[in-house]
Amino acid sequence: VxxxxxxNPGFSIPEHRRLRVARFAQYILIQALxxxxxxxxxxxxxxxxxxxxxxxxFSAKEGGSERAITLPHYTSSRFSLDDPPLYSGHFAWPGGExxxxxxxYLPRFSNGVEVxxxxxxxxxxxxxxxxxxxxxxxxEIAVIPGSLLREGANDLTIRLLVWGPLTGFLxxxxxxxxQILRPYYEQRTLLFVTLPVVFSAWQAILAVIxxxxxxxxxxxxxxxxxxxxxxxxxxxxxxxxxxxxxxxxRLNAVLITSAxxxxxxxxxxxxxxxxLRWPRYGALIFAPGxxxxxxxxxxxxxxxxxxxxxxxxxxxxxxxxxxALIVARAVWKRHDVASFVxxxxxxxxxxxWIHDALAxxxxxxxxxxxxxRLSYSVMLVAIGAGLTWRFARALNQVDSFAGRLVTQVRQxxxxxxxxxxxxxERARAAALALERTRLMRDLHDGLGGQLVSIVALxxxxxxxxxxGDAARAALKDLRLVIDSMDDIGGDLMLALGSxxxxxxxxxxxxxxxxxxxxxxxxxxxxxxELRPWHVIQIVRLLDEAVTNxxxxxxxxxxxxxxxxxxxxxxFAYGRITVDDDGKGFAxxxxxxxxxxxxxxxxxxxMRSRATRCGIELELVSGAGGTRVRLTLPRRFPDSDTxxx
Amino acid sequence: xTEVSDEAASQAITVLLVExxxxxxxxxxxxxxxSGFEVTAAATLAEARACLTGSxxxxxxxxxxxxxxxxIELIRETRQRFPETEIMVxxxxxxxxxxxxxxxxxxxGYLLKDAFPTxxxxxxxxxxxxxxxxxxxxxxxxxxxxxxxxEPPPGPPLDxxxxxxxxxxxxxxxxxxxxxxxxxxxxxxxxxxVPGHIKNIYRKLEVHTRGEAVFEAxxxxxxxx
Numbered sequence: 079v080x081x082x083x084x085x086n087p088g089f090s091i092p093e094h095r096r097l098r099v100a101r102f103a104q105y106i107l108i109q110a111l112x113x114x115x116x117x118x119x120x121x122x123x124x125x126x127x128x129x130x131x132x133x134x135x136f137s138a139k140e141g142g143s144e145r146a147i148t149l150p151h152y153t154s155s156r157f158s159l160d161d162p163p164l165y166s167g168h169f170a171w172p173g174g175e176x177x178x179x180x181x182x183y184l185p186r187f188s189n190g191v192e193v194x195x196x197x198x199x200x201x202x203x204x205x206x207x208x209x210x211x212x213x214x215x216x217x218e219i220a221v222i223p224g225s226l227l228r229e230g231a232n233d234l235t236i237r238l239l240v241w242g243p244l245t246g247f248l249x250x251x252x253x254x255x256x257q258i259l260r261p262y263y264e265q266r267t268l269l270f271v272t273l274p275v276v277f278s279a280w281q282a283i284l285a286v287i288x289x290x291x292x293x294x295x296x297x298x299x300x301x302x303x304x305x306x307x308x309x310x311x312x313x314x315x316x317x318x319x320x321x322x323x324x325x326x327x328r329l330n331a332v333l334i335t336s337a338x339x340x341x342x343x344x345x346x347x348x349x350x351x352x353x354l355r356w357p358r359y360g361a362l363i364f365a366p367g368x369x370x371x372x373x374x375x376x377x378x379x380x381x382x383x384x385x386x387x388x389x390x391x392x393x394x395x396x397x398x399x400x401x402a403l404i405v406a407r408a409v410w411k412r413h414d415v416a417s418f419v420x421x422x423x424x425x426x427x428x429x430x431w432i433h434d435a436l437a438x439x440x441x442x443x444x445x446x447x448x449x450x451r452l453s454y455s456v457m458l459v460a461i462g463a464g465l466t467w468r469f470a471r472a473l474n475q476v477d478s479f480a481g482r483l484v485t486q487v488r489q490x491x492x493x494x495x496x497x498x499x500x501x502x503e504r505a506r507a508a509a510l511a512l513e514r515t516r517l518m519r520d521l522h523d524g525l526g527g528q529l530v531s532i533v534a535l536x537x538x539x540x541x542x543x544x545x546g547d548a549a550r551a552a553l554k555d556l557r558l559v560i561d562s563m564d565d566i567g568g569d570l571m572l573a574l575g576s577x578x579x580x581x582x583x584x585x586x587x588x589x590x591x592x593x594x595x596x597x598x599x600x601x602x603x604x605x606x607e608l609r610p611w612h613v614i615q616i617v618r619l620l621d622e623a624v625t626n627x628x629x630x631x632x633x634x635x636x637x638x639x640x641x642x643x644x645x646x647x648x649f650a651y652g653r654i655t656v657d658d659d660g661k662g663f664a665x666x667x668x669x670x671x672x673x674x675x676x677x678x679x680x681x682x683x684m685r686s687r688a689t690r691c692g693i694e695l696e697l698v699s700g701a702g703g704t705r706v707r708l709t710l711p712r713r714f715p716d717s718d719t720x721x722x
Numbered sequence: 723x724t725e726v727s728d729e730a731a732s733q734a735i736t737v738l739l740v741e742x743x744x745x746x747x748x749x750x751x752x753x754x755x756x757s758g759f760e761v762t763a764a765a766t767l768a769e770a771r772a773c774l775t776g777s778x779x780x781x782x783x784x785x786x787x788x789x790x791x792x793x794i795e796l797i798r799e800t801r802q803r804f805p806e807t808e809i810m811v812x813x814x815x816x817x818x819x820x821x822x823x824x825x826x827x828x829x830x831g832y833l834l835k836d837a838f839p840t841x842x843x844x845x846x847x848x849x850x851x852x853x854x855x856x857x858x859x860x861x862x863x864x865x866x867x868x869x870x871x872x873e874p875p876p877g878p879p880l881d882x883x884x885x886x887x888x889x890x891x892x893x894x895x896x897x898x899x900x901x902x903x904x905x906x907x908x909x910x911x912x913x914x915x916v917p918g919h920i921k922n923i924y925r926k927l928e929v930h931t932r933g934e935a936v937f938e939a940x941x942x943x944x945x946x947x
Contacts, residue, residue, distance in 0.1 A: 553836050557815055561859055564818075565866065575858035575899030587838055594899060599908065601898055 098410070105409045105418065109425045116429035120449065124269075126185065127262050131254030133234060136165040150186075150445050153238060153246035157380060162192075163246065165236040169253040173229030180227060181256040182234065183263055184218045186249035186445055190239035195222050196232055204239065208271055212244055215270040215447050219263040221256055243383030244438060247446045270452075277455040278315035284462055285309045291465075300350035304461070307343030310336050311454075331374035331382055338390045339367030341397040344457075348401055352408040352417060363400075366393035387438070394450075395435060398428045416464045423460030427453045516611040520559055524618070528552035554580055558621075562613040570652065570710075571601035573613045574620075574640065581624055581636075588628050590636060597641035602652035605714055612714050615687045616654075619695070622684050623656040623706040631660020631704055645712075652710040662699040691715065735850055736760045740770040740784035740796065741812055746835050750783070750812070750842060757843030767791035771799070778804025781846055783833060785812045786820050794827055801828030801928075808849045818863040822880055822927075830854035830924040853917040854924050862897035864927070865890060884926040892919050 134149045140163035141155065153163050171180065182193050182201065189212050193201040201220035203209040209216040226232075234253060240246035252259055285308035292302035313333045342363040349356065366389050374382045402424045408417035430453030436442045528551050535545045557580065566572040582592050620638075627633040639655040681697065684706075688695035692711035698704070737759045741747040747763055754761050762779065764770040767790045773779075782800050786793035797809050811824040811832040821832045831854050833845055845855055868882045868890050885893075888909065895905035906913040 550836055553814075560815055560817060564859070564862070566862065567866070567869075569898075571898040572858075572862045575862065575897050578899035579858050583837070583841060586841065594901065594904075596898075596900065596904075 098413070101413050102406075102410050105406070105413075105421065109421065112422055112425045113429050116426060116433075116453075120429075120433050123445075124185075124266065124447075125262065126250075127183065127252045127254060127259055131252045131259065133167050133169050133251045133253050136167040136236075139164045139166070149251060150247065150249045152440060153240055153248075155240060156243065156245050158238070158240040158246060162237045162239045165238065165248065167234045167236075167251075168231045169234055170230060171227045171232055173227075179224065179256040180222045180254060181259050182220050182222060183252040183254075183259040184236075184249070185252075185262070185266060186215055186217065186247070186447065187238065188212045188244060188247045188446065189241050191218065191248070192237040192239065193218075193220055194233075194235045194237075196226050196228065197235070198223075198226050200226070213448050213451055214274070215266070217263050217266040217270070219256075219260060222253075241379070241383075243387040244446075249445045273455075274315060274451060277452075277458060278312055280455075280462070281308050281315070281458055282312045284458060284465075285312060287465070298350075300347050303343050303350065304347040307340050307347060308458075310340040310343065314340070331379070332371050335370040335374045335382060335386050335390060336367060337386075338370060338393040338397075339364060341394045342367055345397045345401055345404075348404050348420070352404060352412075354404060354407075363397065366390060391435065391438070395428075395431050398424065398431050402428055415467060419460050419464055419467075420457075423457040426456040429453065513610070516614075517559065517563075520611070520614050524555035525552050525559070528555060550584075554584070554621075558614065558617055562610045562617065566608070566613070568604045568606040568608045569602075570605065570608060570613070570616065571596075571640070573617060574601070574654075577617050577620060578638070581620070584624070585628065585636065590628060590634060593635060593637040595637060595639045597639060600642070601640050602654075602710070603642055603650045605710075607714050607716070609714070612691050615691045616693070616708070619684055619687050619693070619706075619708060620654065620656060622680055623704075626680060627656075627658035627660055627704065630663060631658050633658035633660030633703065635659050649712050651712050654708045654710070656706045657703060659703045662701055662704050735781065735846075736762065736779040737781045737783060737846065738762050738764065738770065738773055738779040740764045740767075740782070740788065740793065742766065742785060742787070742789050746785075746812075749839075750833075750835075753839035753842040754846065756839065757847070759843070759846065765789075767793075767796055770796055774800065774803065778807045780807065780850060782807050782809045783812055783846070784809070786824065794823055797824055797829050798827040808854075810846070810849060816857060816859065818860060821860055822863060825860075825924060825927050826880065826929045828928050830921070831856060832860075852921065854921050856893075856896055856920050856923070858897050858899055861893040864923070865893045865897055868893075880927065881929065882927070885923060889919055889923050889926075892916060893923065 136147055136149060136151075137144055138147045138151065140153060140158075141161070147165075149165075151165075155163075182195065184191055184193070184203075187203070190203045190210060191201065192199055192203075200222055201218060203216075203218050206216065206218070208214055209218060234251070236248065236251065238246045238248050252262075285305050288301045288305035288308060292298065292305055295301065310333070314337060317333050345363055346360075348354075349360070370382070370385055370390050373385050377385070402421070405417055405421040405424050408414075409421055427450065430450040433442070434448045434450045437446050437448065528548050532545055532548045532552065535548060558577075561576050562573065578592070578594055585592050624636060627636050635658070637655075637657045639653075639657070641653050641655075642650050643653055644650050684697075685695055687693075688708065692713075692715045694709035694711075696705070696707040696709065698707075735758075737754055739747065739750055739754070739761050741750060741763070742765050744765070747765065751761050751763055759781075762773050764773055767788045770784065770788075778800065782797070784793040784796050788796075793811065797811075800807055800809060809824075809829045811821055811829050812835055813820055813832045814835050816832050816834055821829075824832070831845075831849065833842060837845070848855060864880065864882060864885075867880050868885060882890075888911075891909055892905055895908065900908070902916040903913050906916055
C-alpha cells in the first residue's frame with residue numbers, strides 16, 4: 079500500500095483504499111458474470127438428430143435381470159467387463175435403395191460399446207483409443223452393412239463395457255440414414271476430439287517456449303514449473319488409456335493419473351509468478367498426485383481408477399479453488415492485466431470442474447459431458463496471452479529504458495560539452511591574459527624604454543647624440559616582439575634565422591662580421607613547449623651579447639655556434655655560443671662585470687633572463703675576447719622561475 | 723653574386739619610388755640617388771599611375787598603405803603591364819601579412835624603411851641582377867604553410883602546392899638562418915643556382931588572377947587558393 083501511495087502522492091490513504099475496493103468488487107462482479115455465462119452456456123444442449131431416428135426403448139439385461147429401460151441409462155456397476163450389460167432394441171428400416179446407407183450413431187457412452195445389428199457386430203469402440211478415455215466425450219458412428227438390413231423391424235443390441243472409474247452410461251442411440259446422422263457425429267468429434275488435440279498441440283508449444291524461457295532465465299523457476307505442468311498435460315492427452323495390460327501400461331497409467339500433479343504445478347507456478355511467499359507445507363500439494371502415481375505403479379487398475387476419482391478429482395478442484403483465491407489476492411494487491419486475465423481463466427476452469435463434479439455425482443440432468451479438460455484450454459490461452467503481454471511489456475520497458483538512457487547520455491554529453499567549452503574558454507582567456515602580461519612587460523622593458531630615450535635625446539636638441547641608434551633599436555625590438563609571436567612550432571632555429579638577419583644588418587655599419595656555425599644539420603632540438611616569451615628572452619640574450627661586443631669590446635668578428643649535445647642519459651639539449659674577438663672585460667668575483675656600470679647592469683639583465691627560461695648562462699671574458707654560452711634546458715619552464 | 727659596383731652600369735637603372743611619408747621618401751630617394759639610380763618619386767597611387775604611362779621603370783619600390791589606395795593594386799597593374807619590372811614592397815616591419823600579399827600579386831621581396839642606405843642600394847642592385855632577396859621570416863611563413871595542417875593558419879592565403887621539395891628545402895635553410903653557400907653545400911647543389919630557385923619560388927607563389935572578382939575575393943579572404 080505504501081509503495082502505491084508513494085507512487086500516487088495525490089491520493090489520500092482512505093481514498094486510495096476505496097478505489098482499491100471498488101476495483102476488486104469490479105473483478106468479483108466480472109468473475110460472477112463469467113460463472114453465470116458458463117452456466118448458461120453449459121445448459122445449452124448439443125444439437126441432436128431428428129427424434130424419428132431415436133431408438134430409446136431397450137430391454138436391458140444387467141446382472142442376470144432383464145427389464146425395460148429408456149435411454150439415457152446409467153448402470154449400477156462400475157465394472158462389467160466380465161458380464162457387460164446388454165441393451166436390446168429394435169428399429170424399423172423402410173427398405174429400398176433410395177434410403178442410402180444407414181448408420182448407428184452413439185453420441186455418448188462410457189466406457190465402451192459393442193454394437194450388433196441383427197446379431198452381427200458392426201462396431202467395437204475399444205478399438206478407438208480416443209473413445210476409451212472416459213474424460214473425453216468421444217461419439218461413435220457405424221455404417222450398417224446393407225446386407226444385414228431387413229425391411230421392417232431390425233434388432234439392435236448394444237453391449238456396454240464398463241471398466242470404471244465411473245458407472246456405465248449410455249446416451250440415446252440414433253439409427254438412420256448415414257448422411258443425416260454423420261454431420262451430428264462430425265460436430266461432436268470436432269468439439270470433443272479435434273479441438274482437444276489442437277489445444278494439446280498449443281500446450282506442447284507452450285511447454286517448449288516456457289522450457290526455453292526457464293533455461294535462459296534460471297532465476298525465474300516459475301517458468302520451469304509451468305513448462306513441467308504443460309509437458310505433463312501434453313503427455314496425458316496423447317497417451318491411450320490402457321485397457322489391456324501391456325509393457326507400457328503402467329507408465330501410461332502413471333502419466334494419465336498425473337493430472338493432480340499437473341494442477342499442483344500450475345498452482346505452484348501461480349504462487350511464484352504472482353510473488354507469493356512459498357508456505358511452509360507447500361510441498362503437500364504434490365502429495366495426492368504422488369500417491370496416485372505410486373498406486374498406478376503398484377496397485378491394480380480398478381484401484382487406480384477408484385483413487386483417481388476419490389482423491390485426484392477433488393484435489394484438482396481444491397487446487398482450482400486455491401488458484402482462484404491466489405489470483406484474487408494478486409488482483410487485490412497488484413491489479414495488473416496478467417492476474418486479471420488469469421483470474422477469468424481460473425473462473426472458467428472452476429466452472430467446468432464444478433459442472434463435471436456434478437455430472438459425476440449424477441446431480442445434473444446433463445448427459446455426462448465432461449468439459450473440465452476443454453475449459454482448461456481457456457487457461458492455456460490465458461497463459462499464452464499473459465506471457466505474450468509480459469514479453470511485450472518487457473520489450474516496451476527496455477525500449478523506454480533505452481530511450482531514457484539515450485536522453486540522459488545526450489544530456490550528460492551536452493553538459494560535459496558545455497562545461498568543456500567553458501573550461502576551454504576560461505583556459506584560453508587565462509593564457510591570453512598571461513601572454514598579454516608578458517608582452518606588455520617585454521614592450522615596457524624594450525620598446526618603451528627606447529622610445530622614452532628617443533624623446534629625451536630629441537629634447538636635448540644636440541645634433542651629436544645618436545637618436546637614430548635608439549630609434550633603430552626600438553624598431554628592432556618591435557620586430558622582435560612581433561616576430562616572436564609567430565608560430566614557429568617549437569623550432570628555435572626559425573627564430574634564430576630572423577635574428578641572424580637582424581644582427582647582420584645591425585653589425586654591417588660597424589664593420590663587424592657575423593660568423594654562423596651550425597654544428598649539426600638540424601641545429602637545435604625542437605621544443606614543443608617553447609612559448610613566444612621564451613623566444614623573446616633568448617633573442618634578447620643574444621642581442622645583449624652582440625651589443626656588448628659592439629659597444630664595449632671593440633670586436634671585429636662575432637661567431638655564433640649552434641649545436642645539439644646529448645647528456646649522460648642520452649637526452650638531447652641545445653647550446654648557443656656567442657664568441658667575439660674583442661678586448662674582453664674584467665669580471666668581479668661575484669660574476670658581475672665590475673668596470674662599466676652600464677655593462678654590469680647589462681650582465682645582470684642577461685642572468686635574470688637566463689634564469690627565467692631555465693637557461694644556463696656561462697660568461698667567460700679575457701684578453702682574447704668574450705664568450706657567452708647559453709645551455710638550453712631539456713624542457714623550457716611553463717612559468718617564470720625567477721618570478722620577476 | 724654578381725657585384726654591380728660600376729656606377730655607369732647602374733646609371734640606366736630607373737626606379738619608381740612610391741611612398742607617402744615625406745621623410746621616408748627623402749631618405750630612400752637619397753640613398754638610391756647617391757648610388758646612381760634614376761629615381762622617380764610618387765606620394766600617391768594616382769601619381770604613381772601617372773608615372774607609368776610611358777615605358778615601365780626597371781624597378782618599382784612601393785609602400786602598401788597609400789592615401790588614395792593600396793600598393794597591392796599598383797603592383798598588380800605594373801606586373802600585368804610591365805612584366806620586366808622588378809617589384810619590391812617598402813615595409814616598416816617586413817611582416818608576413820603585407821609582404822606575402824604583395825608576393826602573390828608579383829612582388830619579389832621587401833625593403834625595410836629603416837634599412838641602412840648602403841643596404842638599400844645593395845638590395846635594389848641585387849634585385850636587378852636577378853637576385854630576389856627573401857628574408858628568414860618570409861621563408862618561415864612559406865614553409866610553415868607547406869606543412870599540412872588541419873586548419874589553415876592565420877594570415878593571407880597562400881598556395882604552396884607548386885613548390886618542389888628542393889625549393890622547400892631551400893626555404894627551410896633560409897628560415898633557419900643559413901647562408902646560400904651553406905644551403906647549397908647541404909643540399910649538394912651549386913651555390914649559383916640558389917638565387918634562381920628563389921626567383922622560381924616567387925613566380926610560383928604569384929597568383930595569376932583571371933578577373934577582378936577573383937582578385938577582390940582573394941583580398942577579402944573570401945576564397946583561399
